[in-house]
Amino acid sequence: MPLQKISQVVGRCVPIPGDDIDTDRIIPARFMKCVTFDGLGEYMFYDVRFDEARRPRPHPLNDPRFAGASILLSGNNFGCGSSREHAPQAIRRAGFGAIVAEGFAEIFFGNSTTLGMPCVSASRADIASIATIVQADPSKELTIDLRQKSLAIGGMTFPLDIRESARAALLAGEWDPIAQLLDGATDVDRVAASLPYVQAPAH
Amino acid sequence: MSANGKTLFEKVWEAHSVRRLPNGQTQLFIGTHLIHEVTSPQAFAMLRELGLGVRFPHRTFATVDHIVPTDERNEPFADPLADEMIKAIRKNCRDFGITYFDIASGHQGIIHIVGPEQGITQPGTTIACGDSHTSTHGAFGAVAFGIGTSQVRDILATQTMALSPLKVRRLNVSGRLGPGVYSKDVILHIIRTLGVNGGTGFAYEYGGDVFDGFSMEDRMTVCNMSIEGGARVGYVNPDEKTFAYLKGRPHAPKGADWDRAVARWRAVASDPGCHYDDVVEFRAEEIRPTVTWGINPGQAVFIDETIPRPDGVPAAERASVEEALAHMKLRAGQPVRGIPINVAFLGSCTNGRFNDFVEVARHLKGRKVAPGVRAIAVPGSQAVGRLLAEKGIDRVFRDAGFDWRDAGCSMCLAMNPDKLVGDELCASSSNRNFKGRQGSPTGRTILMSPLMVAAAAITGEVSDAREVFQTP
Ligand code: SF4
Numbered sequence: 001m002p003l004q005k006i007s008q009v010v011g012r013c014v015p016i017p018g019d020d021i022d023t024d025r026i027i028p029a030r031f032m033k034c035v036t037f038d039g040l041g042e043y044m045f046y047d048v049r050f051d052e053a054r055r056p057r058p059h060p061l062n063d064p065r066f067a068g069a070s071i072l073l074s075g076n077n078f079g080c081g082s083s084r085e086h087a088p089q090a091i092r093r094a095g096f097g098a099i100v101a102e103g104f105a106e107i108f109f110g111n112s113t114t115l116g117m118p119c120v121s122a123s124r125a126d127i128a129s130i131a132t133i134v135q136a137d138p139s140k141e142l143t144i145d146l147r148q149k150s151l152a153i154g155g156m157t158f159p160l161d162i163r164e165s166a167r168a169a170l171l172a173g174e175w176d177p178i179a180q181l182l183d184g185a186t187d188v189d190r191v192a193a194s195l196p197y198v199q200a201p202a203h
Numbered sequence: 204m205s206a207n208g209k210t211l212f213e214k215v216w217e218a219h220s221v222r223r224l225p226n227g228q229t230q231l232f233i234g235t236h237l238i239h240e241v242t243s244p245q246a247f248a249m250l251r252e253l254g255l256g257v258r259f260p261h262r263t264f265a266t267v268d269h270i271v272p273t274d275e276r277n278e279p280f281a282d283p284l285a286d287e288m289i290k291a292i293r294k295n296c297r298d299f300g301i302t303y304f305d306i307a308s309g310h311q312g313i314i315h316i317v318g319p320e321q322g323i324t325q326p327g328t329t330i331a332c333g334d335s336h337t338s339t340h341g342a343f344g345a346v347a348f349g350i351g352t353s354q355v356r357d358i359l360a361t362q363t364m365a366l367s368p369l370k371v372r373r374l375n376v377s378g379r380l381g382p383g384v385y386s387k388d389v390i391l392h393i394i395r396t397l398g399v400n401g402g403t404g405f406a407y408e409y410g411g412d413v414f415d416g417f418s419m420e421d422r423m424t425v426c427n428m429s430i431e432g433g434a435r436v437g438y439v440n441p442d443e444k445t446f447a448y449l450k451g452r453p454h455a456p457k458g459a460d461w462d463r464a465v466a467r468w469r470a471v472a473s474d475p476g477c478h479y480d481d482v483v484e485f486r487a488e489e490i491r492p493t494v495t496w497g498i499n500p501g502q503a504v505f506i507d508e509t510i511p512r513p514d515g516v517p518a519a520e521r522a523s524v525e526e527a528l529a530h531m532k533l534r535a536g537q538p539v540r541g542i543p544i545n546v547a548f549l550g551s552c553t554n555g556r557f558n559d560f561v562e563v564a565r566h567l568k569g570r571k572v573a574p575g576v577r578a579i580a581v582p583g584s585q586a587v588g589r590l591l592a593e594k595g596i597d598r599v600f601r602d603a604g605f606d607w608r609d610a611g612c613s614m615c616l617a618m619n620p621d622k623l624v625g626d627e628l629c630a631s632s633s634n635r636n637f638k639g640r641q642g643s644p645t646g647r648t649i650l651m652s653p654l655m656v657a658a659a660a661i662t663g664e665v666s667d668a669r670e671v672f673q674t675p
Contacts, residue, residue, distance in 0.1 A: 019523050020399055020499050024637040028644070029616045033270060033284035035244035035291045037352075047644035076519075077400040080433070080499070081637055082616075083335035084242065085351035106403055106435050107335060111351035124519070165367055168226040177224065177365040178253070181357055184230050187221045188258075188363055191232045195218065196467070197328055197456075198234050198262060 005173035006116055009098040009144040011070030013153075014060050015131040016045075021074055022081035023108060027090045029082075040086055041093030065138045073131055074101040076124070079108025088112040098144050100151065100160070102127060113166045116175045120144055122151060126158040146170055208474025210371045211327075211440055212406045215346040215471065219329045221363055228365045235323060235330045235345075236263040236358045237314050238301075240270055240292040241618070242333030246355035247295040257299040259362045264323055265296050266304040268313045269618045273581050273608035276306060285619065299359075312584020312610040315339040315552040319423065320586050322452025325464070326441035327471035331358055336552050336634065338429040341438030342422035343445055344471060346406070348435055369436060370404055370480035375411035378487035383669035385562075386421035387554060387632070387652035389413065391493040391503045393425075393485065394432040399501040402434025405481070408473065409439050413487050419448040420558040427553045428634050431500040440472035494665060495636045495650040496539050497527030502636075506655070506667045510537050530638055531647050532626065539665055542649070546629040547578040547660035548641075549605070549653055551615040554632035555583025559653045560591050564599040566654060566672040572604035573663030579606040579621065581613040605660070617642025630659035 031043040049059045056062045072091065078101040079087060088111045091099070098118045112119045122130075133140055133154045143152040144160065146167055151158040169175045192198050209217075221230040238246075243265070250257070257263065270285040280286040296303035304310040304317055311317070315336055318324040326344035330337060335349035354364045376389060394401075407429050414422060422439045429437025446465050449455045456464040491505040502524075504510065512535040513524045528535060533542065549555070549563065560582065572578045580600045582588035588610055591597050597607050614621040615633040622642025623629055629641055629648050636648035649665060658668035 017522075018526065019519075022499070022635075022637045024616075024635065024640050028639050029269075029618045030642070032241050033282070033288060033618060035287060036248060037245050047639045052644065077403075077433070080399060081335065081431075081635060083333060083337075083349040083351055085245075085333075085353060088351075103400065103403070105400065105433065107349055107351060107430075111353065114351065114353040163367070165227045169228075172225065174226060176353070177228075177230075178353075178357055178360065180224050181230055181361040181363050181365065182255075184221050184363065185361070187230070188232060188361060191219065191221050192259065192362065195232070195234055196460075196464070197325055198232075198259070 003173040003176055004116065006118060006170040006175065007145070007147045009071065009118060010141055011097060012068060012138060012140070013071045013073050013130065013134045013142050014066040014069035015073040015134055016060055017075060019075040020077045020080055023079055023084050023087035024081055026079065026087040027084065032084060032086050037086065037089040037093065040090040041095065044090040044094045070095055070097045071142050071144065072096050072099045073127055073134070074099065076102040078104050080105035083107045085111045088115055088117060092117050100127065100130070100144065109163070109166070113169065113175055114177070116170070118144065118146060118162065118170055120160040120162045122158055122160050126151070129156065130158065208477040210408060210473040210477050210479065211344055211438060211471055212346060212369065212371045212408065212436070215327055215329060216368055224365055228367050230363050231329060231366045232363050233331045233358050234262060234328045236362070237318055237330065237332035237337070238263060238265045238355060239314050239334065240267045240288045242352050243295065243355055244288065244291040245352045246333070246359060249356045250359055255360045257301065257359045260300040262362060263301045263359065264318070265292060265301055266311050266314050266317050267292055267306065269612045269616065271306065271611040272619050273611045273613050273621060276609055282620070309585050312586065313552045313555060313612055315427065316556060316583035316587065319343065319419070320452065320584060322449050322455035325449065326445060326468035331364065335430045336427050338435065338437045339423050339427040339552055341426040341429070341436060342419060344438055344441035344468065346436055346438065349430060369406040371408055372402070372405040372481040372483060373408045373410060373479040374483050374485065376409070376413035376485045376487055377411045378413070380413060380487045380490060383654065384490055384492060385652040385654065386417060386424040388490055388493045390425040390428040391495065391500065391650065392490045394428065394501050395493065395503040397432055397483065399431060399499050400433040402429065402432040405434050406436035406438065407432070407434040408479070409437060414439050418558055419444055420556045423556065424553055428500065431634055441468045492652065492655055492667060492669065494539055494655065496531060496533060497524070498530050498636055498638050500634065500636060500650060502527055504539055506540055508539065510535055510539060512536055540667060542665040543628070544576060544630045544659050544664060545627040546623060547572070547576055547656050548614045548629055548631040548633065549579070549656050550581030550583060550613050551633035552583060553634040554653045555581060555587065557587050557590055559632070560596055563653045563657045564596045567603050567657050568599050570603055570661050572660045576660055576663050578604060578660045579608060579614065581608040582610050585610045614641050616640060630656045630665065632656045
């Protein structure tokens with residue numbers, strides 16, 4: 001299964017300001033009672049988007065100006081907390097293709113990369129500048145260029161940062177490692193045989 | 204890596220490295236894979252879609268913890284979605300030949316409690332589980348990672364995953380903790396000091412006098428919350444306590460195998476004089492009982508402190524302090540002591556172990572939960588619950604007015620019927636105080652040690668357990 005090579009993501013943005021946005025907030029635990037990820041998209045950020053009577057609250061994701069946005073802009077330590085892949089799955093299934101934030105929690109970053117959804121970092125000031133442009137004109141598209149390591153919008157460019165291994169995997173279309181892991185089977189057996197606890201029969 | 208020796212992390216990493224992947228990551232062998240009902244069904248579905256099997260079925264162990272009710276355990280569960288999930292894990296384990304600790308086995312419980320008590324968690328091993336608190340197993344000198352569902356799939360299919368190595372930060376806690384100060388206070392203090400993302404990119408190696416003196420349970424409490432400080436992995440070097448804990452456990456090596464294993468385990472500890480990427484020192488005497496006041500585990504203060512003022516913190520943190528104050532319905536400058544509580548929760552993979560309940564019971568005897576406070580005590584595993592009942596410890600909790608439950612995650616994340624209602628405030632021995640974590644979007648959580656939860660339950664407000672129980 002050849003994967004798409006991802007060198008650019010282009011789309012409109014929705015700013016979701018704040019630091020330490022945790023995965024419980026991205027997808028509240030009660031929506032994880034599911035045996036597939038299908039349909040998770042509609043519950044993304046549910047408890048901040050809707051009140052207890054399910055009425056929409058004022059939130060960028062409910063703002064018609066940002067409808068159809070496919071890039072999420074946020075603060076530092078985005079995706080911290082639970083390892084639930086439900087969080088990036090919900091974001092992906094809600095139609096997002098990339099996230100730009102000041103920083104990402106590690107497990108979330110890895111989970112997103114494996115889904116082919118780049119998580120790129122930029123400075124707080126640059127994210128604020130992009131957000132200002134987007135607030136003024138939500139139709140402006142942001143170009144995330146992984147090859148150039150740049151963010152471009154409205155005639156301005158900003159540097160982006162992303163872990164080199166993730167960048168390489170996205171560019172090469174190898175962001176889902178399963179095929180390569182399967183390829184290593186002989187080496188895997190060699191390592192397994194060298195580990196006494198793996199050899200021990202299960203009870 | 205240094206000529207003077209290696210850290211445990213480096214040794215374990217090297218022993219489990221399969222090969223380098225084209226993107227520069229390592230294909231790492233995962234010797235022990237733990238699964239539960241919430242993050243595994245999608246992985247099995249992906250496996251079936253790809254036409255793959257489980258490569259080393261005897262190296263995956265399963266239980267059910269997140270969704271199980273802790274009161275009415277008869278199936279079908281009242282919640283049809285929960286019922287579907289338990290049926291799915293049962294079927295997946297049966298289909299693929301995976302050891303599954305089901306409710307009827309008497310060994311069910313929170314996966315991070317079951318692993319150690321079964322002796323599955325061992326020094327020098329790699330462990331992964333689709334749950335961020337997998338770092339708990341590091342207490343045994345294992346390198347244990349929380350992973351996402353796609354990686355659960357990878358491990359099922361290949362027993363490996365793609366990973367970049369971590370740097371190692373040594374955290375020394377020297378000296379002696381004062382009375383009424385527990386492992387929970389130590390880790391809350393560490394997170395408060397280094398920040399909720401201070402550990403990003405690091406494995407935390409905990410050591411020093413305090414960790415040498417800690418029980419395995421205490422070490423687990425600290426390692427458990429490594430992830431709340433941003434560190435995906437946290438561990439303590441194995442020592443005699445580790446070996447004594449494991450000896451005789453169902454999955455621990457036996458006879459001559461045991462001796463060989465202990466020799467290996469001794470050798471896997473970090474070498475004296477090895478190089479660390481960073482070292483941070485803490486003094487035990489400076490740590491006091493700690494409680495959170497905000498909406499992440501780093502927003503914490505000592506029990507005798509006041510809630511920070513937005514204008515008293517660095518500009519970058521101001522917005523999150525304000526957001527936290529608004530959610531928690533607390534005032535800047537208000538003392539944390541005296542905040543009224545509605546619910547007291549004792550349990551979770553952080554503090555739902557045998558020793559946690561024994562320590563609380565020692566002080567709780569003869570006291571009563573304050574009127575109007577809903578208090579629940581949830582043993583982390585069936586084995587913990589059984590042992591406590593044998594010793595009559597459950598009685599102490601029941602007599603005090605606690606609701607005594609069966610094993611599960613319960614109100615730690617409220618995927619089962621145990622939930623906060625409206626904006627109830629919960630004194631909780633769990634590990635996360637995120638908005639909505641305990642089941643109500645407006646619910647409020649204050650994290651603290653189990654004894655502090657008991658003190659809050661008795662007084663009806665956030666209290667200093669040292670005063671309530673008059674520990675000297
Ligand atoms: S007790 Fe809480 S933190 Fe631990 S595994 Fe269960 S839900 Fe996760």
